[in-house]
Ligand SMILES: Nc1ncnc2c1ncn2[C@@H]1O[C@H](COP(=O)(O)OP(=O)(O)OP(=O)(O)O)[C@@H](O)[C@H]1O
């Protein structure tokens with residue numbers, strides 16, 4: 001589907017970003033390019049839609065040499081997602097998704113149908129999100145829309161350059177799963193760039209490990225884990241920050257952004273509205289100086305709202321950990337007692353994030369799978 | 378204090394007697410300003426766009442516009458007499474030179490301020506360079522460009538009062554002849570409409586800025602969709 005034949009890229013300043021690359025990516029496959037920063041992943045990707053032209057070799061998409069195709073036409077047939085999302089800030093969600101179909105001159109009704117269909121596919125209610133601006137979306141939602149935009153005109157090939165790189169681990173994992181789910185129905189040929197080995201192992205059919213513009217090894221996640229071609233590959237896969245983690249490790253490693261933060265000035269009723277709308281059980285109350293004022297709980301809020309109180313009246317302040325001395329063990333114990341997020345603050349009372357059950361579980365699971373991978377080799 | 382009563386009376390008398398002339402001069406004033414503004418926009422917006430593609434030229438061109446802007450406006454009019462002679466042409470040329478900077482500069486910075494990754498994404502999706510300009514760069518730069526146009530418009534309307542000093546028309550006629558004859562009511566009869574013109578133009582562009590704001594546009598889109606939906610269901614019901 002996508003074929004690199006002895007492809008090299010030398011930039012004008014003499015940088016050899018890609019060096020004699022040979023690679024075949026099959027139809028319907030997710031190929032993940034991974035490697036240290038500056039190894040030529042982005043360059044490789046950009047050569048496929050000719051945002052950069054290769055200086056040697058040929059790239060073929062569906063058997064056709066891409067230099068023989070008009071670049072504008074070529075790009076309209078290849079989806080493109082980048083880390084910065086790059087949704088057009090002046091256009092609504094629907095218009096953003098409709099970008100390529102519009103360029104291709106689809107009929108208005110067909111575009112509208114397609115947009116709604118895609119939004120539904122991503123679990124976003126079209127009636128609610130169609131006319132939102134990108135500014136009015138969360139980071140994860142923006143990235144979802146970015147992916148939908150790339151799929152809108154039903155291209156066969158989709159290029160993704162660290163699409164989930166800017167998201168927190170929980171949101172990232174969620175989007176990875178959604179992408180895999182989506183891929184089952186759409187069956188695209190996807191070239192996906194990432195920095196994150198966990199991500200590569202999770203989503204790749206084929207991992208392409210690069211270094212200094214060259215390919216070190218190509219193979220399925222299992223192949224790379226079980227038969228690393230050389231020390232570099234072994235180190236890169238084995239590079240294991242997780243093995244450094246013990247029960248006495250600071251809770252810092254699992255702190256994440258909370259789903260929702262509210263100001264202590266808000267009324268209990270307003271916060272209750274937001275939480276019920278979005279299905280949150282808890283909300284962190286943080287003022288504009290970053291100071292933590294407690295964790296609002298749904299049932300406490302309901303009572304406070306009836307009495308027309310401020311949100312702080314519906315909050316709990318005794319459940320918390322200090323980032324300076326809280327350990328994973330402490331977090332695990334607290335979570336075992338009660339399955340609510342644990343707010344983490346520092347000694348100045350500033351809010352640092354939360355620890356959740358899912359966060360700790362994720363860490364444990366990654367550790368286990370990692371060790372299994374290591375023993376297998 | 379003593380003068381206040383008679384002055385108001387004088388003023389009212391003047392305008393009731395000469396309103397057709399005041400109206401005509403206001404119209405002239407507006408005409409000169411509009412021509413100067415149109416020339417400014419037609420030249421400076423494309424020039425600003427051109428400069429974003431030829432960065433090396435930009436310090437020179439923007440520098441030149443800056444110089445014109447720094448020359449006192451009356452002096453600029455004086456210089457231009459050598460080129461255009463006396464009359465409205467001269468005035469319009471001077472107004473244009475005078476108002477170039479904000480439009481040129483804001484077009485240039487507005488387009489430069491569009492994040493590179495947006496342009497890159499647009500190109501990556503298969504927009505032509507022209508489509509990138511029209512569908513991405515200009516709309517995103519529009520608030521900044523409009524802010525420049527707003528400044529230029531107010532300057533032009535204000536400075537157009539000087540046109541009469543070099544034989545052009547406009548409300549400056551009243552102001553200058555009023556000053557010369559020490560008749561304050563005549564000065565006011567010129568200054569008041571000029572001020573109203575400037576304020577109206579300013580508010581008009583402010584309204585436009587607001588109207589084009591993506592947030593408001595999104596709200597209009599949503600409302601329109603809602604109305605369409607209602608009509609559709611109503612039509613369906615009608616059929617049943
Ligand atoms: N436009 C350019 N001109 C010159 N050199 C460039 C250009 N773009 C990238 N490079 C260089 O080419 C090499 C490969 O860059 P590339 O962006 O492909 O790396 P990457 O693997 O995507 O890195 P990262 O993981 O940091 O995104 C780097 O050394 C980089 O500095």
Ligand SMILES: [Mg+2]
Pocket residue numbers: 041042043161
């Ligand atoms: Mg990169």
